Amino acid sequence: MVWADLRAMRLGGIIAVVLIALAVAIAVAIGAQERAVRQASARAADDFPLIIGAPGSASQLVLTSVFLRPEALGLLPSAVTEKVLADPRAAATAPIAVADVVRGHPLVGTTAALVTRWGRLQPGEGRMFTAEDEAVVGARALLAVGDTVTPSHATAAMSAVPGIVSPEEVQHRHEGTLLKIVGRMPATGTAWDFAVMMPLEGLWEMHGHGHQAGHPTPGVPAIVVKPSGVAQAYQMRADYRRDGALAVFPAEILTELYLAMGDARDLLLAAALLNALVVLLAITLLLVTLAGLRRSRYALLRALGATRMYVALTVWLGAFILCALGALLGVPLGLVAARLLGLVLTARSGLALAPSLDADDWLSPFAVALAGSLLGLVAIWPVLRLRVGEALRG
Amino acid sequence: MRDSSRPERTHPIRTISPRPLTLTAVRVPRDGRSAAATPVLDIDGAAIAAGEIVGLLGTSGAGKTTLLDVIAGLTVPASGTVRWGDEVVSALGETRRDLWRRAHVGFVFQNVQLIPELSARDNVLLPFRFGNWRIDGAAMQRGATLLAALGLGSGSQSAGRLSRGEAQRVAVARALVAQPPLVLADEPTASLDRDNASLVGDLLLSDARRRGATLIVATHDQDLVRGFDRTMQLVAGRIGGAS
Numbered sequence: 001m002v003w004a005d006l007r008a009m010r011l012g013g014i015i016a017v018v019l020i021a022l023a024v025a026i027a028v029a030i031g032a033q034e035r036a037v038r039q040a041s042a043r044a045a046d047d048f049p050l051i052i053g054a055p056g057s058a059s060q061l062v063l064t065s066v067f068l069r070p071e072a073l074g075l076l077p078s079a080v081t082e083k084v085l086a087d088p089r090a091a092a093t094a095p096i097a098v099a100d101v102v103r104g105h106p107l108v109g110t111t112a113a114l115v116t117r118w119g120r121l122q123p124g125e126g127r128m129f130t131a132e133d134e135a136v137v138g139a140r141a142l143l144a145v146g147d148t149v150t151p152s153h154a155t156a157a158m159s160a161v162p163g164i165v166s167p168e169e170v171q172h173r174h175e176g177t178l179l180k181i182v183g184r185m186p187a188t189g190t191a192w193d194f195a196v197m198m199p200l201e202g203l204w205e206m207h208g209h210g211h212q213a214g215h216p217t218p219g220v221p222a223i224v225v226k227p228s229g230v231a232q233a234y235q236m237r238a239d240y241r242r243d244g245a246l247a248v249f250p251a252e253i254l255t256e257l258y259l260a261m262g263d264a265r266d267l268l269l270a271a272a273l274l275n276a277l278v279v280l281l282a283i284t285l286l287l288v289t290l291a292g293l294r295r296s297r298y299a300l301l302r303a304l305g306a307t308r309m310y311v312a313l314t315v316w317l318g319a320f321i322l323c324a325l326g327a328l329l330g331v332p333l334g335l336v337a338a339r340l341l342g343l344v345l346t347a348r349s350g351l352a353l354a355p356s357l358d359a360d361d362w363l364s365p366f367a368v369a370l371a372g373s374l375l376g377l378v379a380i381w382p383v384l385r386l387r388v389g390e391a392l393r394g
Numbered sequence: 395m396r397d398s399s400r401p402e403r404t405h406p407i408r409t410i411s412p413r414p415l416t417l418t419a420v421r422v423p424r425d426g427r428s429a430a431a432t433p434v435l436d437i438d439g440a441a442i443a444a445g446e447i448v449g450l451l452g453t454s455g456a457g458k459t460t461l462l463d464v465i466a467g468l469t470v471p472a473s474g475t476v477r478w479g480d481e482v483v484s485a486l487g488e489t490r491r492d493l494w495r496r497a498h499v500g501f502v503f504q505n506v507q508l509i510p511e512l513s514a515r516d517n518v519l520l521p522f523r524f525g526n527w528r529i530d531g532a533a534m535q536r537g538a539t540l541l542a543a544l545g546l547g548s549g550s551q552s553a554g555r556l557s558r559g560e561a562q563r564v565a566v567a568r569a570l571v572a573q574p575p576l577v578l579a580d581e582p583t584a585s586l587d588r589d590n591a592s593l594v595g596d597l598l599l600s601d602a603r604r605r606g607a608t609l610i611v612a613t614h615d616q617d618l619v620r621g622f623d624r625t626m627q628l629v630a631g632r633i634g635g636a637s
Contacts, residue, residue: 001523004509004511004512004516005511007511008510008511296507297509300503300507300509301520301524302468302492303466303468303495303501303503303507304495304496304501304520304521304524304568305492305493305495305496305497305499305521305524305525306492306496306523306524307489307492307493307524308488308489308492309489310524388463388468388469389460389463389468389469392463392468392503392507393459393505
């Protein structure tokens, strides 16, 4: 009987399932996407235990160093730079300068140690740079080993898209500078996969700050520090928070970002669930109306010997099946949406986003199915009030 | 009118226990009207013997349908009692009445009332759905036999695509399939052509005779009640005469 009832709804039933599935999919996609961004960004920051830069925005320091967001950072004073690089509490240090652009790719001046992620990675193609006019590229960079390129000054207005040479880039070229691509690094699932990486000294040279022995080390925008221990990490973070420096653990900044993201996610989830509730209410209204229109059908069942509970259960099961089916379909639909969005974001940011489901993602469909089953009780109201004789004739 | 050459139906016959039907001081008022207004039904007393076949005659609005509803427990009278043997049907609670009706009553409705999304066969087997997860083989066989006897083949066609005559035959098969001891039919031949009316009338009468079931048919059709044990005339909700 339930099947016959659902068949009688025809297109209305299909639309109800699709609407519920879309409402659930939005909630699932938001949750899965937010979690994927969190996991990918945490992975991206794994090789950046402590970052020291010039005083300013801690978030900006992390975003520029770890995620290569093109923002002009202040420079650490030479004295501080030298002090950090020579600090015995650091097991390893790597200055970073992100200032230029090569065919839409960010150009990073740093050390081979950071490029190899502290010795963990080796070029998958070619070799590591050994001279100031050599560079390696990230796995997803649209440049080939053997290419010779001329970098350009990045400007605030420049919107760099890998592989696309903008008019600004052409206008601000370091004329006469040639950089040879000698290697390609394996994928890291981070923004560095799109980067062109060269020795910091070469970058200084390109900007006319050639470092010569006996002269002070030029200031740098940021230094990535691998402290020798936890205590040393906290000491250095405390020490380099004054006298013209700012030390941050990227993890703490990311935690703040995640809190903000979490708030935004909660808000979006609440909006998505509210949307689902509105859809459910509309569908309940539809079911109540249909139950009213089908009074004679339900009266017939009663006249043939079905109890009131049997008929009510038939109507409720129909409503529940619609809601549960919609909720169930919404989960894979949401995952597909999150994965498609992940592909877009990965292409734009380099962050390897792989949205997947976890237990929390089943809460939304479960809540929708539960709400649907409760609202289904409303749909049986006309059935419970049915006066069989009248409804049969009428 | 009856076609004696029609083949015998061979579905197994259940042992039934028809009982006398008695109505005492049954009154059904009109909705929303004062108690003084003429009621839809006002029967001082009526008795139908177990296995009796009765035609219920009367003009439109005389109360024939309401009387069938009261007997089937679909409408509870404002006062009075309806007894099936010793059982006071009109005093049963709603669910008990549903269960009583399931066990005892087969009903043919004036406006056919099939579920169009189901096949003719599934419509016929509907009375078996309510108390069972599965329909047993004997019930399926009974349904198939009835469908074949009524010229409806296997009954696989959708009920929504049946002609009026075919639909009414399916409705009759549905009323008889569970072999109820009490069969009620409300204008079962209304709007049917002569052949279909004859087929339906034959089946109702022969089935009741064979099983010893009580049959009450509300109709305008004098031909239909030929061969019945008796007729009752309803006039403005009252039993006006019997023959």
